[in-house]
Amino acid sequence: MSSRIRSTAAVAAATALAFTLMPAGTASAHGYISNPPSRQAQCAAGTVSCGPIQWEPQSVEGPKGLMSCSGGNQIFSELDDDNYGWDATPVGTTATFDWNLTAAHATAEWEYFIDGQLVDSVDGGGVQPPFNFSHDVDLSGYSGEQTVLARWNVADTPNAFYVCVDVNIGAL
Ligand SMILES: [Cu+2]
Incomplete structure (x- = not known):
């Protein structure tokens, strides 16, 4: 076996391993809050100028338990x-x-x-949600x-997905 073929095989093996380590069905397919426009939605809309998050506002994935808008992803640090x-x-005092x-x-x-305090929690039941849905949250x-x-x-x-939404409560 030539060294060139060996290295190709090694790359293929590494690629297969990387896919094995990814959660099932991921790639860049996840989700975010589109309205009120979240920070990543504003990036995607060009409301503000952002890095790679502008191309994949649905991809702010990180380990569960963080309190960070970027989900700990340095490439989304803005x-x-x-x-x-x-x-x-x-x-209003309730937001959808x-x-x-x-x-x-x-x-x-x-x-x-808000400010590290749990405001609302919605049970997902361990099942797949629809692709589009809304939550009314009492603020x-x-x-x-x-x-x-x-x-x-x-x-x-x-893992969890992280979304920050800037609102002006009571202004509507
Ligand atoms: Cu996903």
């Missing part, structure tokens, strides 16, 4: 910057969050936080400009 120029969408999925992962639950304990951190906890992987 999502963690509260002073990046995000639009804060006026909402519209999710847009590109893969309907079986879901443990969705969680909504009446808060007012003014706030950042809502949503976590979508996948039922059958160790």
